[in-house]
Amino acid sequence: QVQLQESGPGLVRPSGTLSLTCAVFGDSVRSSNWWSWVRQSPGKGLEWIGEVSRSGTTNYTPSLKSRVTISLDTSNNQFSLRLTSVTAEDTAVYYCVRDSSLIRGVGLDCWGPGTLVTVSS
């Protein structure tokens, strides 16, 4: 059974950098699946942030592209999210998610439990 688990600071200062890691269990980040980050601001809907493939190819949502980096750590079977110059609008629950290569288009079939990151001084 595949499981994902986010980890990282729950509080980030404004203008700082948000850094999260997702540990993958039961699958390999070297597999043909894509590895994504999705966030949800309090009381709001889901927002796809971006993804990374086993080759390190990345895709990002246009509104965050200038501030976000998603990368793989194959030695530890995990992937990471880095978001710079954060503001209060980046306060959200952040989910790491597997996008199955067996599904055409988008098939976010395995989600981490999510981690709340608050941007505040």
Added chain:
Amino acid sequence: QSALTQPPSASGSPGQSVTMSCTGPSSDVGVYDQVSWYQQHPGKAPKLLIYEVNKRPSGVPDRFSGSKSGNTASLTVSGLQAEDEADYYCCSYTGSKKQFGGGTKLTVL
């Protein structure tokens, strides 16, 4: 603002059927059979319900079904149960970008 439009709310009584829509650009939803649907209960991570418009992952009850007509994808919940009360999101893929609809809150009366 998402390019995928969902009604903010829907409701139905136990045993009834409810259909929720997801409308997108003709160049996206209208062309590709790549819409997926997610169910999210309060305080929980979303769960994949439907993929490739009308396919169900293992373990998802057949009360949940998906379809598409033109630029609009739909999720139907038949035989409504109290546990179906949740938020439902559609998601589509265009080129290298994925996006969610704004979500529909389903209330079981």
